[in-house]
Amino acid sequence: MTVSMVREDLKTRLAAVGPADILVGIPSYNNARTIGRVVQAVGAGLAKYFPEAKAVLVNSDGGSSDGTPETVDRSTVDLQSILVAHRVNALHKIVTPYHGIPGKGSAFRLIFEIAEALKVKACAVVDADLRSINPDWMELLLRPVFREGFDYVAPYYQRHKYDGTITNSIVYPLTRALYGPRIRQPIGGEFGFSGDLAGYFLTQDVWDTDVARYGIDIWMTTTAIARGCKICQAYLGAKIHDPKDPAADLSAMLTQVVGSTFALMEKYAEQWKTVGRSESVPIFGFEYEVGLEPVPVNVDRLIKAFELGRTELTAVWTEILAPETLAGLVAVRLDGSEPGFSDALWTRIVYEFALAFHRRVMAHEHLLKSFTPLYLGRVASFILDTQSMSPPEAESRIERLCQSFEREKSYVMDQWDKPPIQGGGS
Amino acid sequence: MKEVWQTGFIEPMKAFINQTGAFLPHLVAMIVVLALGVLIAWVVKNAVFRVLVTAKFDQYSGRIGLSLALSKGGIRESPAHWVGRIAYWVIVLIFLMLGLEVLDLKPVDQFVSEVFSYLPHMLIAVVILVVGFLLANFFARATLIAAVNAQIVEARFLARAVRIAILLLALAMAFDQLGIAKNVIVAAFSITLGGVVLAFAIAFGLGARDAAKQFIERRLKREQEQKEEDFSHL
Numbered sequence: 001m002t003v004s005m006v007r008e009d010l011k012t013r014l015a016a017v018g019p020a021d022i023l024v025g026i027p028s029y030n031n032a033r034t035i036g037r038v039v040q041a042v043g044a045g046l047a048k049y050f051p052e053a054k055a056v057l058v059n060s061d062g063g064s065s066d067g068t069p070e071t072v073d074r075s076t077v078d079l080q081s082i083l084v085a086h087r088v089n090a091l092h093k094i095v096t097p098y099h100g101i102p103g104k105g106s107a108f109r110l111i112f113e114i115a116e117a118l119k120v121k122a123c124a125v126v127d128a129d130l131r132s133i134n135p136d137w138m139e140l141l142l143r144p145v146f147r148e149g150f151d152y153v154a155p156y157y158q159r160h161k162y163d164g165t166i167t168n169s170i171v172y173p174l175t176r177a178l179y180g181p182r183i184r185q186p187i188g189g190e191f192g193f194s195g196d197l198a199g200y201f202l203t204q205d206v207w208d209t210d211v212a213r214y215g216i217d218i219w220m221t222t223t224a225i226a227r228g229c230k231i232c233q234a235y236l237g238a239k240i241h242d243p244k245d246p247a248a249d250l251s252a253m254l255t256q257v258v259g260s261t262f263a264l265m266e267k268y269a270e271q272w273k274t275v276g277r278s279e280s281v282p283i284f285g286f287e288y289e290v291g292l293e294p295v296p297v298n299v300d301r302l303i304k305a306f307e308l309g310r311t312e313l314t315a316v317w318t319e320i321l322a323p324e325t326l327a328g329l330v331a332v333r334l335d336g337s338e339p340g341f342s343d344a345l346w347t348r349i350v351y352e353f354a355l356a357f358h359r360r361v362m363a364h365e366h367l368l369k370s371f372t373p374l375y376l377g378r379v380a381s382f383i384l385d386t387q388s389m390s391p392p393e394a395e396s397r398i399e400r401l402c403q404s405f406e407r408e409k410s411y412v413m414d415q416w417d418k419p420p421i422q423g424g425g426s
Numbered sequence: 427m428k429e430v431w432q433t434g435f436i437e438p439m440k441a442f443i444n445q446t447g448a449f450l451p452h453l454v455a456m457i458v459v460l461a462l463g464v465l466i467a468w469v470v471k472n473a474v475f476r477v478l479v480t481a482k483f484d485q486y487s488g489r490i491g492l493s494l495a496l497s498k499g500g501i502r503e504s505p506a507h508w509v510g511r512i513a514y515w516v517i518v519l520i521f522l523m524l525g526l527e528v529l530d531l532k533p534v535d536q537f538v539s540e541v542f543s544y545l546p547h548m549l550i551a552v553v554i555l556v557v558g559f560l561l562a563n564f565f566a567r568a569t570l571i572a573a574v575n576a577q578i579v580e581a582r583f584l585a586r587a588v589r590i591a592i593l594l595l596a597l598a599m600a601f602d603q604l605g606i607a608k609n610v611i612v613a614a615f616s617i618t619l620g621g622v623v624l625a626f627a628i629a630f631g632l633g634a635r636d637a638a639k640q641f642i643e644r645r646l647k648r649e650q651e652q653k654e655e656d657f658s659h660l
Contacts, residue, residue: 250575251572251575304577305575305577308574308577308579308581309574312570312574312581312582313570313571313574316567316570316571319489361489362489362567363564363568365568366567366568366571369571369572369575370571370574372574372575373574373575419482419485
């Protein structure tokens with residue numbers, strides 16, 4: 001039994017607020033630059049679309065030192081500027097630090113606990129570093145749950161073709177092939193969900209794992225699918241956020257997301273083995289075109305990282321990959337000439353890493369971290385491949401990769417319960 | 427003449443026969459204990475082998491690099507076989523000591539008790555070496571992967587350095603446990619470690635000043651390149 005994150009002083013504040021209809025959570029860590037606008041957009045959206053509902057905004061902060069909580073406290077909504085003249089319920093703001101493992105998942109856990117304590121009907125979570133959020137996002141994320149009977153709302157954005165590369169090259173194709181629903185942004189960061197589902201999330205014993213960190217998004221989405229929740233997507237337009245923290249360790253982030261995805265594969269193995277093909281998921285919201293900011297990428301750096309990995313880590317990969325996959329990897333050329341990282345090769349690599357994770361061929365930490373150079377190589381290959389393509393053309397390449405994952409699913413199903421071949425990887 | 431015969435031959439002969447008569451049961455008992463020990467050792471060897479095979483110990487040894495290390499050391503048998511053989515000889519040795527004790531000879535008794543008091547140290551030394559080997563492999567691989575991900579081109583060198591350092595530490599601890607040249611081992615280890623650190627300091631400070639400069643410049647350039655990138659992986 002895990003200990004509650006809601007401390008006595010917070011319990012008193014929650015008791016004073018009383019039961020509510022809607023909760024919007026904003027996890028944060030040093031986001032003073034952007035969180036004020038996010039709070040204003042949330043407040044305006046709730047006033048505009050849910051004026052009759054009792055709503056609570058929760059800022060679950062990871063110990064910011066740049067005045068993020070103070071910015072949330074100060075931020076107010078000018079209702080006249082959004083042409084709201086009707087009577088509006090006051091927005092209750094709860095700004096509180098979370099305790100425990102530092103990470104987005106721990107911040108979410110506190111939000112879930114508050115949602116359960118306040119017995120809310122619908123919840124939404126939004127990132128604190130968003131620059132493109134507007135009040136309409138509240139309607140799009142909350143309405144399907146609050147009024148239409150959906151349990152879980154995943155975001156659907158237009159993003160630059162080089163943005164969200166873990167999503168595009170691993171998480172989306174894998175989730176879709178395994179579980180069926182075509183949720184385009186399974187780790188998007190913005191979600192809507194019912195109060196009941198928040199309560200269910202809390203009953204799961206995962207809060208000491210990578211789910212407490214960056215693994216939270218894929219865990220929420222997969223749990224919702226596996227539980228048979230009614231799921232839809234909300235078109236939110238463009239996703240533009242503050243430049244990422246350059247100190248953020250990609251390898252750690254990738255390890256947490258991919259490790260959580262593979263762990264979920266083990267947990268729901270009997271479920272995904274029965275899924276035959278993928279299916280579309282309804283999208284709410286008008287799909288308008290948006291202009292996307294250019295994304296600078298240093299392909300040479302990615303290629304160098306891959307080449308260094310190929311030189312030094314082949315001995316490690318030998319224990320993970322099948323001999324023919326390893327041979328394909330050795331043949332990869334990232335100088336623009338064929339063969340690059342083909343979809344078939346990349347699919348095999350991801351599946352064989354998942355199999356090696358399942359069979360525990362080495363410490364999970366080593367296995368997942370040795371995946372980083374391969375991922376960077378695939379990203380470089382995708383960028384080289386799509387540099388002259390329009391966004392829809394690049395999207396069609398991602399669709400082609402998804403189909404490759406679906407075709408090769410029989411391989412992972414066939415191999416899942418077999419023992420590893422000694423010294424021969426998967 | 428008769429007296430000389432009596433004291434010179436008959437008495438010693440009687441004493442010899444008496445002593446032999448008293449010793450023979452001990453000898454028989456020792457042989458029985460030894461035979462029993464060999465039998466038990468054989469049973470245990472086979473049991474250990476079967477349990478390890480069932481537990482897929484050979485596959486695990488392959489993964490942690492133990493099989494490779496054994497084959498490099500000229501041992502062609504599987505690790506499960508090898509562990510079974512160690513169990514066999516440990517049990518035979520224990521029963522040999524018990525058998526010698528049964529002989530009830532003072533010098534042998536003393537030797538046996540010394541061996542028995544030394545045995546735990548030997549076992550601990552073996553455990554230290556095995557754990558040291560496993561840790562050396564684990565941390566060497568962790569270092570290699572972390573260094574590659576940090577794009578340090580000297581990744582393999584760093585991994586080897588970590589492996590050697592941990593193996594040396596384990597070896598020094600094992601010798602210390604065995605009581606072999608205690609002071610020499612501690613002094614040698616300290617001198618080696620200090621020497622390595624000093625060598626690095628001198629190399630970076632004098633001989634390899636340019637290399638150190640290039641290394642730091644490469645890192646700063648890479649960090650700058652990362653800052654200039656603006657794409658999100660998630």
